Amino acid sequence: MHSNNPAPPENVVVTQLDALANWCRKNSLWPLPFATACCGIEFMATGASKYDIARFGAEAMRFSPRQADLLIVAGRVAMKMLPVLQRIWQQMHEPKWCISMGACASTGGVFDNYAVVQGIDRFIPVDIYIPGCPPRPEQVIQAVIDLQDKIQREGTIEGSEFEVASRQQKKRALQELPLYGRKTFVPSLAPSVPTP
């Protein structure tokens, strides 16, 4: 019997799992480059040897939404293209994130007319915005680093940071994993929990 030992604090196990999952996820982001304009050229430079986004674990570009978890919208999105972008976003598996790269994707840029979407965040969720026309590769790398910080800070292994716990549970392979009092537990890392 272990009655003399104090019971471990609640949520320690799942917190450790969260940190582990976040660490895995943030260091192997698989971007889907949705490149429609000159921002796409700059993003190619980011992936090439000089700037080398592989240093941050995000070099595995995938052109299928089923194989990617980071949507990078680089360039202006035409109104006719918008349903395509939404469908691609819906086809990506969770957890998934979105970076809006450049002035056009974020705000429409100089193209304030009937044919160009005035910011993709009007229609799909966006995690990180990159300013610039087009942004430098350093800015893209900074955005990836910021997104990694966000994932490590807010991520949970069952995806409750997306506020869709019940839906996530059904879709996830780890659905047998019990939820340990998510409502009362603050999902940020406690100071006593070492970060891997």
Added chain:
Amino acid sequence: MSADNMTAIDALKARCGDMPVSEFRGDRRVVVAKDKLLDVMSLLKGERGFDLLVDVTCVDYLNYRDATSRFGLVYLLANTATNERLTVRVYLDEPDLTVASMVPLWAGANWLEREVFDMFGIQFDGHPDLRRILMPEEFVAFPLRKDYPLQGRGERHNFQRLTRSEA
């Protein structure tokens, strides 16, 4: 220039009656009445060797100074054997924005006329497939008309907004 030593415009006038002609830096333009367009174009292609239809485009003269018609269709023709070029204009007014299609003469007119239809709403009689080519199919306006607002009429706001909980 063909063997009979007439310019294309002289031949046009001899066959189809007088028509306004102008010239700017060696480029000759001729204005054709709408109902004579198919005859004129058939003559230019069949007898004068204008085998290439370079472009079909349109100008909206709404609120234009000294303009007499609403729309001006522009056909740019070229003779690839003699390098002769000719601009043919047709003026159109509402409500009858129908003009003969040039697809029977130049197959390349197909998409050019679809673009003019998409942007200006000009109807091409005899076109085999007059659908929108650039704008989405459910679009209702003709966005290059001068009375269409630059920022649109809110068409792009009809899409649903995806949130994290939906996808």
